[in-house]
Amino acid sequence: MKKILFLNGGLSIIILSLILINVSGCGNEDTPDPSGTLTANAGNDTNVITGEKVTLNGNGSFDQQGGAFNFSWKFISKPSGSTATLSDQDQAIPSFTTDLAGKYKVELTISNSQNNSMDTVTVAAFSVATIPGTYNNLLPGPDVGVREFEVLNGQIYVTCEFNEIGGIVYKKIACFNGASWSALGCGLEDGSIFDMVAYQNELYVTGQFDQIGCIDAKNIARWDGFNWKAVDSGIGSGDDEAGYALEVYQDELYVGGRFTRAGSLTVNNIAKWNGTQWSNIGSLEDGSVRVLKVYQDRLYAGGFFTEVPGTNAQFIACFDGSQWSGLGSTENLELGSTGVVRHMAVFQNQLFLSGDFEVDNNEFSELVTWDGSKLSDFGRAFSLFSGNEINALATFKDALYIGGSFNQVVGTQASSILRWDGQLWGIMTEGIDGTVLSIQPFQDRLYVGGEFDRAGNQVAEHITIWDNP
Numbered sequence: 001m002k003k004i005l006f007l008n009g010g011l012s013i014i015i016l017s018l019i020l021i022n023v024s025g026c027g028n029e030d031t032p033d034p035s036g037t038l039t040a041n042a043g044n045d046t047n048v049i050t051g052e053k054v055t056l057n058g059n060g061s062f063d064q065q066g067g068a069f070n071f072s073w074k075f076i077s078k079p080s081g082s083t084a085t086l087s088d089q090d091q092a093i094p095s096f097t098t099d100l101a102g103k104y105k106v107e108l109t110i111s112n113s114q115n116n117s118m119d120t121v122t123v124a125a126f127s128v129a130t131i132p133g134t135y136n137n138l139l140p141g142p143d144v145g146v147r148e149f150e151v152l153n154g155q156i157y158v159t160c161e162f163n164e165i166g167g168i169v170y171k172k173i174a175c176f177n178g179a180s181w182s183a184l185g186c187g188l189e190d191g192s193i194f195d196m197v198a199y200q201n202e203l204y205v206t207g208q209f210d211q212i213g214c215i216d217a218k219n220i221a222r223w224d225g226f227n228w229k230a231v232d233s234g235i236g237s238g239d240d241e242a243g244y245a246l247e248v249y250q251d252e253l254y255v256g257g258r259f260t261r262a263g264s265l266t267v268n269n270i271a272k273w274n275g276t277q278w279s280n281i282g283s284l285e286d287g288s289v290r291v292l293k294v295y296q297d298r299l300y301a302g303g304f305f306t307e308v309p310g311t312n313a314q315f316i317a318c319f320d321g322s323q324w325s326g327l328g329s330t331e332n333l334e335l336g337s338t339g340v341v342r343h344m345a346v347f348q349n350q351l352f353l354s355g356d357f358e359v360d361n362n363e364f365s366e367l368v369t370w371d372g373s374k375l376s377d378f379g380r381a382f383s384l385f386s387g388n389e390i391n392a393l394a395t396f397k398d399a400l401y402i403g404g405s406f407n408q409v410v411g412t413q414a415s416s417i418l419r420w421d422g423q424l425w426g427i428m429t430e431g432i433d434g435t436v437l438s439i440q441p442f443q444d445r446l447y448v449g450g451e452f453d454r455a456g457n458q459v460a461e462h463i464t465i466w467d468n469p
Helices: 002-030
Strands: 046-049 053-055 070-077 095-097 102-111 116-126 128-130 134-137 148-152 155-159 173-176 181-183 192-199 202-208 220-223 228-230 242-249 252-258 270-273 289-295 298-303 316-319 340-347 350-359 362-370 375-377 389-395 400-405 417-420 425-427 432-442 445-455 463-467
Touching (some): 134 445, 148 192, 148 202, 148 445, 155 192, 192 252, 202 252, 252 289, 252 298, 289 340, 298 350, 417 432
Parallel strands (some): 046 116, 128 425
Antiparallel strands (some): 053 095, 155 173, 173 181, 192 202, 242 252, 252 270, 298 316, 362 375, 389 400, 400 417, 400 432, 417 425, 432 445
């Protein structure tokens, strides 16, 4: 009897266990968890001309279970004073008309009875005008590009990799007085010049070279109007070291680049020269300095570096004459970071920065501004379109000029050069067919250099003069 009872009890337990397992399995198959199955997609950010009608598109939104859901769109922010309203805000494709220049940020929410999901899209509206003016092309111009300009004593100096201009030998550097070209001694046989600046009535150049003007000079030299001269024993020691940037600050010349020596001093990517001797001014580490600019009585350095002693610099730092400091958090920027800073200009009491910004693992050129206390976005004018590149910033006649290699920006077509006057973007007729590398005011006109063969729909050889009456 005991044996029979044991068997019946064991069999009952086994049968009950199988029933419980089977019921549990059926429940998982027949009743899926609906939470987290909705994904909202408000579409791509875009640039438009102020006054344009904008059509948004949420058709990229989906439910993983294939169920139906509702749409709801609303403005999160828009320019102060804007009265723009959304039509069909409960549909997949709503629209609105931009009535003021600025950013319109719109949020999409999709929902069903059990879940919801949100996404945002930003529409930047720009006011754009066509700027009257003409391009006066210098023919024949340099045969291979123009990288930098500098003005000194009534002449504009030009450098890049050219070896002649109009059939006359000018090795990698020449000057123009508004009527004719002149050579600077023997010029530069081997190497490159990356920046030039006027200091103590002489032209200083820096780059990557061992000789210039038939004299020994390591990566930096000066031209007094008649002859080339060395700057002490130069900067750098190895073949891979170079100077990239020059700026005059508090009556001394600052040199930035990738180098570990200035004269006999051990330095780290930056040093200063007072006309007779070098001084060490601290270190900019883990990279190189690519641009220097004075703003509000401080020296700003931009480049690839990420650290100055005691602070996280994140590609840009400022020097007050005694110590370096960073610019603080970049978290408020729409792009999240300044990226590698390559160009700077001061306009309307703000420091404009351009460089390489990383968005979704892709690099884009863009502008941000610094007012002395905080960094701010500048409209995403360039970074919404891959391939756009900013190479030059310059101020002229109460406007900021931006040059580079770009086309589709500020909601319209603009060929490699734009003007910003603080309110309007200016399209400069047909623009430049190629890449702008440098912009420089000279004799009340704007000189534009780069790698291009047409300007204003006329033949040009890498250099042209914009005349805006």
